[in-house]
Amino acid sequence: MAQIPNLDNSPLNLKSFREQSQKDLVDILKNIRGKKCLVIDPKLSGSISLIIQTTILRENGAELRHLSAEPVQTDCTKVVYLVRSEFSLMRFICSNIHHDTSQGLQREYYVYFVPRREVVCEKVLEEENVHNLVTIGEYPLYMVPLDEDVLSFELDLANKECLVDGNTSSLWHIAKAIHKLESSFGVIPNVRAKGKASVRIADILNRMQAEEPVNSSDMVMPEINTLILIDREVDMVTPMCSQLTYEGLLDEFLHINNGAMELDSSIMGDQQEGKKMKVSLNSSDKLFKEIRDLNFEVVVQVLRQKATSMKQDYTDMTTTHQTVSELKDFVKKLNSLPEMTRHINLAQHLSTFTSKHSFQSRLDMEQTLVEAQSYDICYDYIEELIHKQEPLVTVVRLLILFSITNSGLPKKNFDHLRRELLHSYGFEHIAMLNNLEKAGLLKKQESKGNWLTIKRNLQLVTEDTDTTNPNDIAYVFSGYAPLSIRLVQHAVRSGWWGLF
Numbered sequence: 001m002a003q004i005p006n007l008d009n010s011p012l013n014l015k016s017f018r019e020q021s022q023k024d025l026v027d028i029l030k031n032i033r034g035k036k037c038l039v040i041d042p043k044l045s046g047s048i049s050l051i052i053q054t055t056i057l058r059e060n061g062a063e064l065r066h067l068s069a070e071p072v073q074t075d076c077t078k079v080v081y082l083v084r085s086e087f088s089l090m091r092f093i094c095s096n097i098h099h100d101t102s103q104g105l106q107r108e109y110y111v112y113f114v115p116r117r118e119v120v121c122e123k124v125l126e127e128e129n130v131h132n133l134v135t136i137g138e139y140p141l142y143m144v145p146l147d148e149d150v151l152s153f154e155l156d157l158a159n160k161e162c163l164v165d166g167n168t169s170s171l172w173h174i175a176k177a178i179h180k181l182e183s184s185f186g187v188i189p190n191v192r193a194k195g196k197a198s199v200r201i202a203d204i205l206n207r208m209q210a211e212e213p214v215n216s217s218d219m220v221m222p223e224i225n226t227l228i229l230i231d232r233e234v235d236m237v238t239p240m241c242s243q244l245t246y247e248g249l250l251d252e253f254l255h256i257n258n259g260a261m262e263l264d265s266s267i268m269g270d271q272q273e274g275k276k277m278k279v280s281l282n283s284s285d286k287l288f289k290e291i292r293d294l295n296f297e298v299v300v301q302v303l304r305q306k307a308t309s310m311k312q313d314y315t316d317m318t319t320t321h322q323t324v325s326e327l328k329d330f331v332k333k334l335n336s337l338p339e340m341t342r343h344i345n346l347a348q349h350l351s352t353f354t355s356k357h358s359f360q361s362r363l364d365m366e367q368t369l370v371e372a373q374s375y376d377i378c379y380d381y382i383e384e385l386i387h388k389q390e391p392l393v394t395v396v397r398l399l400i401l402f403s404i405t406n407s408g409l410p411k412k413n414f415d416h417l418r419r420e421l422l423h424s425y426g427f428e429h430i431a432m433l434n435n436l437e438k439a440g441l442l443k444k445q446e447s448k449g450n451w452l453t454i455k456r457n458l459q460l461v462t463e464d465t466d467t468t469n470p471n472d473i474a475y476v477f478s479g480y481a482p483l484s485i486r487l488v489q490h491a492v493r494s495g496w497w498g499l500f
Helices: 014-030 042-049 054-059 087-102 119-127 158-165 169-185 196-211 246-254 286-291 296-319 324-334 337-354 357-370 375-387 392-405 411-425 427-438 451-457 473-477 483-493
Strands: 036-040 062-066 078-084 108-114 134-138 144-147 150-152 190-194 226-230 260-264 276-280
Touching: 014 054, 014 144, 014 169, 036 042, 042 078, 054 062, 078 087, 087 108, 087 119, 158 169, 158 427, 169 196, 190 196, 190 483, 196 226, 226 483, 246 260, 246 296, 246 337, 286 296, 286 337, 296 337, 357 375, 357 392, 375 392, 375 411, 392 411, 392 427, 411 427, 473 483
Parallel strands: 036 062, 036 078, 078 108, 108 134, 190 226
Antiparallel strands: 144 150, 260 276
16 A cells, blocks of 8 residues: 655645544444455555555454455455445445355445445345345545645546536535535635536535535634636646656656556666565655656756765765764765655656657647647648557547647548547547547537637747746646646636636
8 A cells, every 4th residue: 555645744734634534434444343354446445545554454353355356255254345336346246245145155244335325336236136235334535635735536537427428426526525625624715616517516515505504613714715626628738748747757657546656666676577566656755745846857957966965975974074963964864865766766767758759759749739830740740650559548648639729620630530540559449539529629620719819818838948947837848838727827816807
């Protein structure tokens, strides 16, 4: 499990927020007396690891397993399932129970839904004739503190569910999570929403506040002054561009999940071939906190300076007589050596990607697309990537960026690229292309778009960006300022009136 982040320096008391979630889970285990097997939905495993340590779960009599189609292997007579409200997971649970019954095993079963139970899931349990064997409850984990200044709803499929499937249940979930936040920190007085989904969340939140008023009599004033809600749909340009901060590049190439990366140990200097290791990335790592948001070029310079300084300190220690105080300072610096080694290894590995000509070419093309210039050059570049069978994710991201910034592609070009992509990568991807079209991310050009107006009015593209001493958010993409960040800046300073 990932290292639980230290929340002592949070602007809000997120530590108490996390402790309440921890207590709720421990109470569930304590209420089921004796030894029990806790079977966790694999998708929840990362979130749970940020809430509570495995040692605490074991201290409360829990064996840990991951939910799968395979029967649960345990000697425990009590099995506790901790799952999201998903249809497929109910099938796994039913299969597990049917297997136990066929083997003559007598067990007590508990299903705790995260964050809440849904009728459709209970219906599956009824249809499979296991509902009467199961005790059902809820574990209200609506959001998880990923770090001292980041809370996550952990709704990785919410955008697809809303735009493609027409399922808007995640909006209620988000409103409920915010309402729960208000119960700890007071009712947020200023709420600004951009996009249909965000407006709906604000409406649901208002209704919740009316139906379940937050008792804030002991609060002089709310701790959160303003809530800004922005639909992902409002800014689909930014996630299609390559991130250029240190943390952003780690996510691009090594993938950060629940504040940690799973890597080959060889990347970190371990010679054991094929061994995997987990590397936590949060503000508990002081060096990471210092460099995570810097442009990667600057990170390399910072690490070089720190390594040089440490080397000089070592030379001074071995060639001159030091006072006790100076020895103490040197030892304190040595304590940071593991962090230094970790990030030097990671930066060195990232350099193998960022130094490639293909990566630099992609950055140039992204910049060209954001500026909405040289249509033919962009079209030819994407077509070439398809013919070379470059990674599908890379091609699709550029294709979406191309479509958004040009308000779609002319029908002839749209049909041609779609056909070439299927021929090159396989017709099994036709569902993905249809979903992208349904979501409006990849479409035929029907009218002139407003990207150029948005780009100009919000000053999304800046010249001569200073990555060393940045004074504008555009440094994170070396010239492109994320649209959603610009919207937040305007919301805080002067509001959104008259922007477009």
